[in-house]
Amino acid sequence: MSIDMATLALMGAAQALLMAVVLWTSTGSYAGVARASLRLRAGAQALEAAAWGLLGLRGHVADWLSIPVANAVMLVSYAMTVHALRMLLGAPSRLRMVAVASVAGWLAIVWYTWGATSFQARMVCASLVIMLDLALLIAPLLDSLRRDGSAAKRVLLATLAIAVAIVLWRNAEPLLSSRPATGLLVPTPINAIYMMFSAMQPLFTSVGFLLLYNETMQAELRLLARTDPLTGVNNRLALIETIGRLLDAAGSSGRPLGVLMLDVDHFKAVNDRFGHGGGDRVLLSLVERIQRALSHGDVIGRVGGEEFVVLSPGNDLCRTRALGERIRTEVERAQLVFDGHVLGMTVSVGVTEAAPGENDVTALLQRADAALYAAKHAGRNRVVTTGDVAGVPPASA
Ligand SMILES: Nc1nc2c(ncn2[C@@H]2O[C@H](COP(=O)(O)OP(=O)(O)OP(=O)(O)O)[C@@H](O)[C@H]2O)c(=O)[nH]1
Structure with a gap:
């Protein structure tokens, strides 16, 4: 050839x-x-x-x-x-x-x-x-x-x-x-x-x-x-996926998973005063403050307008509560200046924990939400754990 x-x-x-x-x-x-x-x-x-x-x-x-x-x-x-x-x-x-x-x-x-x-x-x-x-x-x-x-x-x-x-x-x-x-x-x-x-x-x-x-x-x-376009953190979809993954990891390692749900207090008033653009800047600043309080391995996601969830692998209810308190203080200390006006901001935080073996994402978030609701109800700018809420168990296995 x-x-x-x-x-x-x-x-x-x-x-x-x-x-x-x-x-x-x-x-x-x-x-x-x-x-x-x-x-x-x-x-x-x-x-x-x-x-x-x-x-x-x-x-x-x-x-x-x-x-x-x-x-x-x-x-x-x-x-x-x-x-x-x-x-x-x-x-x-x-x-x-x-x-x-x-x-x-x-x-x-x-x-x-x-x-x-x-x-x-x-x-x-x-x-x-x-x-x-x-x-x-x-x-x-x-x-x-x-x-x-x-x-x-x-x-x-x-x-x-x-x-x-x-x-x-x-x-x-x-x-x-x-x-x-x-x-x-x-x-x-x-x-x-x-x-x-x-x-x-x-x-x-x-x-x-x-x-x-x-x-x-x-x-x-x-x-x-999977990214929230305003703040750049995980959106709800990414957060739900991450919770599922972290629950699996918690199940195999036998370690707990701490969950915090937090919401800005009286955020509507911020929007009313500074407009939607001003409100957006407050949200960006809030995320920055929360991130300062987090440790390596902690995950943050935005699940609603001014509502965020933080996942803290390896932390039990007590340590997650301490993390919630750090975030609350960090946010409270921040002084935002808008058009010459100083704006204070506070957050209410609900804390729960997933016991090793727990795998119901919805139930976990509902528990954190119930604790957050209790924090709002008790006067805002505070951290409430599921253990403090009547009828809500701290964790379910
Ligand atoms: N700027 C801005 N505002 C938003 C966004 N998403 C939701 N909001 C506003 O967030 C406000 C939430 O108000 P409410 O649910 O009444 O809650 P709140 O005023 O924070 O009061 P409490 O939560 O009870 O302390 C509404 O005014 C929404 O329009 C957003 O992406 N950007």
Whole structure:
């Protein structure tokens, strides 16, 4: 079977171009960093198509086009891909390092093309830059090897690992076989494998990238659906999920879970006096105050207009009451200044505890709510535990 290398290179170009169009047309479905990254990756894919096109046309176009220009375009395409992926994953871009290596590598390629003519040296120079790019692409994907790692990252990691293996083999082969390295379009087995992989790589990497953009968007949506837009803390949905998880953990560890429900006193008067915008600022300040009193592991969520819940894993009724008292004092001490007016604020707090083994989220919140109601009823600006409320047990197992 004879394989025409130029045809493979042109197939790779066509495939890369098609994937560039697919990626570009998908950009409309994404926003923010994902969109910027996807555009960059689509551009990189288009440049890769151009590079493979020029490489495949060797002999039909001028050498300066099919060697230095094609290599420059390929190196820029790799650099853009590195930037696109690392930007998406929040890794440092390393753009300067990539730029310096790419320019140095390209100058060496030009030198070994027209100065000291050596295909093998040219190949090694291009490979060194590509290996650096591959390492920078692979590094932020390694966490996908964990048991619960991302499937999209694994697809990309596998594709890039194969690329590393093939680049290494292509460079090692002339040394091991004592045959000089030959131009890419010469049909040797390693060239055929290299070209076949390069023709397929755009498809695999694009699938990996698209899966990754999807995962990123889903994670963002998940976070949005669970975050209170005003204060940035957990919303009711997230809080209910967290209580369920913490109750399970309390069941297996045998430790209690403290629960506080708190509500701003006379908040309507704040709105009436300072308007809804002023009320919103008070809520933001309140959350900041509450968070100051929390310890590592405590969780806060907003469950109503001016009603918040704090979960304190490992704390029994007595310690949770102490936490409630700290929050109450912290809020009472805060002096907010609005348009020259000093505004004092207080909260009423209901405290309960989930005994190990308890798993009824609704009953737990109802108990905290009953204690909060009792605190309001008793005059506000106080902490009441379920133990203090007649008819409400401190905890139910
Ligand atoms: N600014 C602002 N106000 C809100 C928000 N959500 C609910 N509110 C207001 O919170 C106020 C709650 O009033 P009430 O339930 O009567 O309670 P209160 O005035 O705090 O009185 P007590 O709870 O009995 O001490 C209402 O005026 C709501 O309009 C919000 O997101 N922002």
